[in-house]
Amino acid sequence: MNTNIITIDGPTSSGKNSVGFLLSQKLGYQYIDTGMIYRVGTYLVLKQNINLNDVLQITGIFKDLNLEIKKSNGGLIILNNGADLTSQLHSKEVTDAVSKVAAYKEVREVTKLIQRKLGVLENTVMTGRDIGSEIFPEAKHKFYLTADVKVRAKRRFDQLVKLDSTVQYEDVLNSMIERDKKDSIREVSPLRIPEGAVVIDNTSLNIEQTVSEVLKHIHV
Numbered sequence: 001m002n003t004n005i006i007t008i009d010g011p012t013s014s015g016k017n018s019v020g021f022l023l024s025q026k027l028g029y030q031y032i033d034t035g036m037i038y039r040v041g042t043y044l045v046l047k048q049n050i051n052l053n054d055v056l057q058i059t060g061i062f063k064d065l066n067l068e069i070k071k072s073n074g075g076l077i078i079l080n081n082g083a084d085l086t087s088q089l090h091s092k093e094v095t096d097a098v099s100k101v102a103a104y105k106e107v108r109e110v111t112k113l114i115q116r117k118l119g120v121l122e123n124t125v126m127t128g129r130d131i132g133s134e135i136f137p138e139a140k141h142k143f144y145l146t147a148d149v150k151v152r153a154k155r156r157f158d159q160l161v162k163l164d165s166t167v168q169y170e171d172v173l174n175s176m177i178e179r180d181k182k183d184s185i186r187e188v189s190p191l192r193i194p195e196g197a198v199v200i201d202n203t204s205l206n207i208e209q210t211v212s213e214v215l216k217h218i219h220v
């Protein structure tokens, strides 16, 4: 592999996406948030009314993806066959279905190829759940971000309440505990600390401080 890959894994709202983006800016690397790939596939599955138990058809959707992930206006956008699907990815329907879709071994085999292809094109920061363990186990720099679940739930709550003032913190916390459990106990590629990863607990760090902590371990 001729490109540098920095992998960042961690549970939901551990700050990996903000950290990954800022880190990529500082290093002049491309940034790939792999959650977007699972979300785009899941959005298309739902749009085509495919049954969530129909692994063959679901895998077919992922095989047909033709993705481009790029920076735009201080964030990431994702295009499939040239169509920008970014605004569709965080609906309740997609968020509810994506864990189930992402748990299929067949889906993960296809997304692995997509992620490897994207990562070898240029120097890359890639974030997800299994990047350092399954997708680029050979990466020189691997990180695992985490934070207390109550702090992560508060971060998520602060984002959600801007969109819907009726959201309750307790509900966000409970759903986060549930999602952590699902992502950690699934049979295929469960969320875990990759071998050789530096663990950073950012319970009391902001994004800038977390990036500084990451940079202390990187020599490019």
Ligand code: DC
Pocket (backbone or CB within 6 Å): 012, 034, 035, 036, 038, 039, 098, 099, 102, 103, 127, 128, 129, 130, 131, 183
């Ligand atoms: O990071 P996120 O919430 O956008 O990810 C969406 C879902 O996709 C989440 O339920 C876990 C799954 N996912 C995964 O299994 N592996 C990845 N590398 C990235 C995301």
